[in-house]
Amino acid sequence: MNLEEVAQISLAEILDIGQQQTMPAAMRISQITNAALRYRLMVLSEAVASNTNFVVPYGPFVGMRCINASAGCTIVPRLIGSYEAELHDTIRKLACRGYQRVVNIGCGEGYYAVGLARLLPAAHVFALDPEPAARSLCQSLAELNEVAERLTIMGKCSPTGLQGLAPPGTLIFCDCEGDELELLDPVAVPNLPQCDILVEMHDFLRPDTSTTLVNRFRSTHTMHIIPLSSRDHQAYPILEKLNEFDRLLCLYESRPGPTPWGLFLSNTRTLRTTSEAV
16 A cells, blocks of 8 residues: 555545544544544655665664564654664663573564564574564564574463573563563562563553562662653654654654663673673
């Protein structure tokens, strides 16, 4: 489907919403705005893809090749390399810690699984996701970036499965849309006190998520809470020819609520450090 066809569909959708007189005006305005923004994002996605040739130009995964598909709605920030910019320094430093194994829970289309495999050439990455479409995209991305031989793709994670996949010294990268309290439980997964963990904490789904995880790992890990941060479009020169609104839209990640990250570094794990520790 080309952009002209998409524009016609978007216009038809907007007109249809506008004619639904039984719908409250505020709701109609919100839905019309969302439809218009979806179309504009598709236009910007085409422009960014053309300018980058599907190779990430910024961030810790610079040089990673992308595919023309996504399991989520954040393809433009991922193409740019601005996605979850608050993690970038942490990821760079974690890459210096000599991990031999990474478990990526909630791998989606493989942005982090493949990115970490590229940053950690001695590591084997286990990428888990319950969605078959996401796993297929992850496999394609791994092959495109020539790391498929060091990446094992699996289905939904469970505490028992995580215990088997994560021996002491493992880096666990967790973005599992609210299942983190079930999975990151040292009672159910006894190896966790000897693993490093970087987890997105979905407080908007369960307000006690951050507090619960901090309490679970307080005695076994050194902890850092990483809040969401604003985006500086000047850090991405590829956007300089766009107007201010389009720059903001390119960096927009559509978060429904608070999603701070927790970095939990094991106090007992010993790794050969090749550079400054986190």
